[in-house]
């Protein structure tokens with residue numbers, strides 16, 4: 433390290449973007465990670481990612497700097513949450529469970545009404561749990577496999593229960609009494625649920641005096657408060673009790689429920705639009721890419737048409753980066769395990785990494801991130817003050833272990849190419865560099881038609897490395913750059929990584945859903961933290 437002449441305070445600015453095509457949209461509302469095909473400059477760090485806690489406690493910074501594609505944790509999942517416009521002509525903003533207590537009550541009650549209907553039609557069915565979800569509700573039953581025809585019957589029975597306007601009556605009973613009543617109706621899953629309830633008093637809700645469920649509420653006052661024309665049963669699928677494959681396979685019925693018919697129609701329209709844009713469907717229809725069983729899940733094959741699209745994107749990416757003073761890099765896909773030990777990845781990121789391979793008695797590792805490589809390139813020679821800023825960028829292919837069950841199209845994969853850039857600069861260059869990255873990010877996103885962004889600035893957390901003054905300087909540099917850019921942003925106080933503040937950018941797609949895309953971080957004291 434002694435051969436590196438460093439400015440007294442060095443900052444590495446890192447940023448990262450995703451190239452997204454408008455086809456990367458999903459029809460259903462399940463939670464859904466965004467994983468990039470090709471990302472643009474730098475390192476991403478997603479504030480919503482679960483890895484954050486793990487990483488933010490102790491990881492050497494370069495591990496985090498590299499953390500780019502955590503961006504896959506897309507935030508938008510179901511961004512009707514914040515008032516998505518469903519259709520440009522209709523301008524109807526759908527309510528959410530958060531924005532409408534009434535809607536939440538309707539959905540919760542629907543789950544019970546459905547369970548009651550199922551047990552009326554199939555007296556042997558055993559009930560389990562039935563929560564509300566972003567677009568409605570579901571309920572899991574221990575019952576013979578159901579068909580779409582069954583769903584129609586069940587919906588009809590629900591309609592009858594709704595039409596009878598039965599009251600929902602709350603009753604509080606002792607644990608013993610609850611247990612006695614559950615035994616009397618022979619509901620083994622309810623016994624398990626009862627055991628997991630900690631409170632002394634158990635709340636029961638009756639629908640009329642014909643059916644009851646363990647539940648803490650809230651519900652509508654009577655079934656007549658549900659508009660049967662705003663409720664639809666959508667699908668049925670197998671689901672293990674408690675999500676455990678060693679436990680019984682249940683039948684999960686999904687339903688959607690809204691306050692009125694108009695909302696249901698808007699939702700169904702949205703769902704259809706999302707289905708039309710599903711990238712997996714488009715990838716197949718347009719013969720762009722595939723994932724092949726023979727090769728393994730999460731490993732993408734780009735077909736000729738997809739490859740030419742990618743070539744055009746990569747070409748454009750290179751051209752823009754060269755124009756903006758970046759040096760392009762190509763670095764290896766594997767490295768000695770020792771490098772990943774030093775960078776901190778083996779300590780803090782191992783569960784996301786492929787197993788090591790032994791080559792001539794040395795352990796090697798497929799790379800999950802690019803950062804350590806960029807730092808190796810940076811520190812290969814003496815740098816003087818005049819050399820800064822030094823900008824390096826790579827379309828770096830990385831490999832990450834993901835559970836096979838979580839793989840999904842191009843959104844969650846085991847191998848992907850991200851753009852990753854690192855800028856090494858002097859303290860008084862931070863603001864200009866950040867401004868440059870913001871401009872570059874916008875320029876690239878606009879090429880894909882993404883013009884609406886949600887910007888977050890995350891500041892110093894309680895546990896942090898580096899003195900107050902450098903945090904202050906880095907944070908105000910980020911703020912100044914955002915102000916100059918004219919982008920409004922939300923401040924996430926204390927939400928930064930422990931090694932530096934960051935800007936996160938979400939993009940909005942054609943259906944108004946938001947997706948975590950780019951992250952720009954300022955990292956100080958790289959040398960101390962990275963030790964490489």
Ligand SMILES: [Zn+2]
Pocket residue numbers: 446474475476497498499500802803852853854
């Ligand atoms: Zn990086």
Ligand SMILES: [Zn+2]
Pocket residue numbers: 540541544637647648649650651
């Ligand atoms: Zn309930």
